[in-house]
Amino acid sequence: MGITRILTAAQMRKADEITIASGLSAFDLMDRAGRIVANSALKCVPDYSRIVVIAGPGNNGGDGFAAACHLRKYRIPVTVVSLVPVDSLSGELKKHANLAVKAGVKVREATSLGAIGEVERWLSRSSIVIDAIFGTGLCRGLGGLMAEVVAKINACDRPVFSIDIASGICSDSGVILGVAVKADMTLPIAATKWGHWLAEGRDYTGRLLDVADIGISDDAIEASWRETCDCDDEQERCFCVNSASLINDEYLKAAWPPRPRLSHKGYFGHVWVFGGSVGFTGAPQLAGLGAYAAGAGLASIICPDEVWPIIASANLEVMTHPESSSAWQKADAIVAGPGWGLERGELLSRLLDTEKPLVVDADALNMVAANPALQSKLANRTALTVITPHPGEAARLLESDIGTVQDDRKQAVLDLVRRYRCWVVLKGSETLVASPDRDIYLNPFGSPQLAIAGSGDVLAGMIGAQLSRQKGDGATLGELISSTVALHAKAGAREGWYLPGELAKLVSEVRQNLERGDGKEK
Template identity: 35%
Template sequence: MQHSALWSLADLRQLEIAAAQRGIKLMQQAAQATVSWVEQAIARGARILVAAGPGNNGGDALVAALLLMQQGYQVDVLLPQQPVSTEAREALQALRQAGGLPLQQLSTDYPPPALLIDGLFGIGLNRPLDDFWCQLIRQLNRLACPTLALDCPSGLNAYTGQAPSACIKASHTLTFLCHKPGLFYAAGADHAGQVECAPLDYPAEMQPLAAGFLNQQDARMLQRKQDSHKGSHGTVSIVGGCPGMNGAVLLAGRAALAGGAGKVHVLSLDPRLVVDTTSPELMLHAAALPPCLPNCDVLAVGPGLGQSDHAVQWLQQAVDSPQPLVLDADALNLLATDSGLQNRLHLRKAATVITPHPAEAARLLACSTAAIQADRLQAAQQLSMALNAVVVLKGAGSLICAPNRPYYLNTSGGPALAAAGQGDVLTGLIAALLAQGMPALAASCLAVRAHGLAGDQYQQEAGGPIGLTASVTALRCSSILNQLIA
């Protein structure tokens, strides 16, 4: 079983139907997995509140409640509405036969339990909840206790990550069969807490094809021969740095060095940039007119580029160049205004990687940022097909998509990376990995993962997310890449 696989909702439902037809009791397995999780986290004898909804998610919760009672826990069951599915009704009958007396509502002074188990609504929810359920969820969120959501927090769309109304704020989510992408991005990133997957047991031939995977890209392709030199590891050229924005192109250049590129040229649209005293290894050039590139293996355009006529000319040459290309920032904003240039980009023979944040993606797709965030996966896949490029849609749960390939969902990183210049670092890092011979999709996955792990490492060491600068992140990425080689 591939625990990193991500399946579509339709395929997941088909698996559940096939399992039921074979008599495989997935509800019982999910409940047992819940009990195993509780036994690892909560002392036996503690009081647990189980909130069960009317569907199969509620059925999972009711079976778990019965098993927890049998294991010696004090279990209160909140059942606001009677079950509607056959399996959930059977679970309720078994609970009552064992002496369980579900509550229809909680008193306003209900004391916080040792744990709340949320089984109100599962992954099938794709609509806003009505006032009754919203008020109940707000009441449960006010309980000062850890919360374990079963499959996904109630109120959350497990595939888009949207919470159109009230949503359980879980400290932990135990999801079943496979991971769900919406647990990691948009509202899901703040409501799912720590996510674990219980894969359950079923015949291997029933497993669906993966629509995507959690990003677990390693760095083994970066292993080096002893007999190597700077030319063995590729040359990167980075174009950007209009007046007032030289820091962006320098950060990208430093990140390319930290990512292992043998040589890095920085071409600045501001002719005053002469030397980087922090990283004198960078070879600095004025980005002349007409555009003239140094000999290089990979070209990155965009950090601090600006939107001048000069910038447009450089972008046009970059799109027509034979090298692998990374586009970010103003290169994407300029691209969004020129459909002809987009067509040329689509026809490129060499690999292209673009790294938009949601607002840049919205400009490229001529829609609102809210529309991008409403379905991040669809937006990333649409961009990838339209531009024939690897797309890194940045943000919580960054997505990496290539045309006609499974997508990758990144789970490293967090608010420590929400600072100026971090996108420039990612651009330089991707360019460096491309220069060392990695394919575009793998290079993008590794760069995003390593960048996120650098943020996680800082947050763990600092005790919080505040204060990580892009300059420090670039240096940390070297250490992360070396660890991932192993």
């Protein structure tokens, strides 16, 4: 399984340009896209009945014509409904339209609202509708004829197969630009786009098929990231995406290799959780359980003296010390914040001063958000640091609001990196992980079942476990942190209701399956 890249529209255009400049023609790219669309769509057609392609004015429409042509090779009856006059097409679009006609594709035009009844009739005769109206070139809200056609597609009760992205979804933000096709499946061309994942995009994409490889190389994609950065000063001001990819099962395997037979608890690291306060005695315990679930050898809690007896007596597994203890100085990694309250700024400041790998979570983030001195310490910390805000905490850290964070999560995660210069885990549906060098990893796993108080505490402890055993096993930091988010999400997506403490158990089951290498994790 290769890496699945995530691109913006500008990056996709740049990667196309680079590929074309290297000798692969735009005609061939479109032909390859069309062939893969045809083969994928055929898998969804029950018999050799008619396929209707709705083609828009740009290259997405061109992919539609090319697909129609390839479908004819299997003698499938195909109608292309062009939403612009076919005579107005030019370049490779025109060539593919001509080839489609030659191959026996019925080409019809619907270029004004008066034709909407016709469109409805063609749709009713199709076994599957291929949406080739707009791809990454959509730049403004749909209106008039285009909007009416989209409404008819959504009402036609046929499976809808979108080429590249559901028409009407902004490929950079996932928001609906006026109206959008509600696809049953989408075939991403050359790479996934942010719009498949963000905002409403994920719901409108339907099943996201494997990326169609049309010959745009990884090198071209990496160059597109570099060449679409328009910052003046790479060192100081640049906060464009350096790379973006989906977290996949390979990351999980890299992060949890088989346990060495001669290993011991020290090998897997000792995580220390700083947290707990009156009313919030469970949070550090959940983080401790999370640390064990992700594979830590030892987990301990340091909590305020007044809650120490409660936390210490509530569990056997996680060692518990009052704040006066200095045993934590041997920690392999520290998790600060779960249930800690807002009165622990001085201790947090000391932890920021250490060279220990540190996860800053929950109330520790709230203290940072309220205190410029802590902000500066966090931003200038040289040791490995991960912050794990949910959207509310992210808004506080950015002096913004939750709506702004959620409307552009990619930008929010980059803004957090720019400001705090550390690893960022922006939680929520489709959690984003970003490195200080602005490599972004998107977590496609999970379930709204995770929206339960305490599940974030479990995750913080899990990340602590990964940081405490970074000595191990050859996985990169990006793999370690993003696979931890994915493991938590996979465990949380398992059938049935669970309490956050039980989530730790589910995490440990998925993790053990990975370590055994028996591939049974679901």
